[in-house]
Amino acid sequence: MPITITQAFTFEAAHRLPHVPETHRCRRLHGHSYRVELTLGGEVDPHTGFVVDFFDVEAAFAPVLATLDHHLLNEIEGLDNPTAENIALWIYRKVSPNLPPLQAVKVFETPMCWAEYRA
Numbered sequence: 038m039p040i041t042i043t044q045a046f047t048f049e050a051a052h053r054l055p056h057v058p059e060t061h062r063c064r065r066l067h068g069h070s071y072r073v074e075l076t077l078g079g080e081v082d083p084h085t086g087f088v089v090d091f092f093d094v095e096a097a098f099a100p101v102l103a104t105l106d107h108h109l110l111n112e113i114e115g116l117d118n119p120t121a122e123n124i125a126l127w128i129y130r131k132v133s134p135n136l137p138p139l140q141a142v143k144v145f146e147t148p149m150c151w152a153e154y155r156a
């Protein structure tokens with residue numbers, strides 16, 4: 038029976054949104070405490086009881102997290118317009134080759150606002 042697992046991570050970063058109107062406050066440089074949720078799906082291994090070991094998810098995401106944490110997101114290749122939507126898609130593209138059961142990436146800018154990319 039297929040089941041999903043989700044692991045959450047946080048990072049701090051600055052950004053500005055270059056394509057919003059000049060009067061929009063998010064055009065100015067500001068920061069967020071981002072939360073990322075990675076959801077993976079698959080069959081439960083009958084021996085381990087895991088879909089994927091959370092430690093393996095952590096290891097696969099670590100280099101991507103290091104690229105984001107305490108950086109200006111606009112300076113990262115592919116993130117010149119770092120909306121929550123674009124960050125979610127960017128993370129999926131970076132992580133999924135090393136973590137094929139990845140099904141969805143959620144990026145929270147605040148506890149109340151997030152974007153989700155589902156493969």
Ligand SMILES: Nc1nc2c(c(=O)[nH]1)N=C([C@H](O)[C@H](O)COP(=O)(O)OP(=O)(O)OP(=O)(O)O)CN2
Pocket residue numbers: 054063067119120121122146147149150
């Ligand atoms: N669809 C999207 N809309 C907006 C995005 C986005 O990524 N996708 N991003 C922003 C800005 O990044 C903005 O900084 C949002 O954060 P913030 O102003 O901090 O959020 P709140 O308005 O909820 O915070 P309060 O200060 O508590 O009101 C805007 N839109």
Ligand SMILES: [Zn+2]
Pocket residue numbers: 052063067068069146
């Ligand atoms: Zn913002």
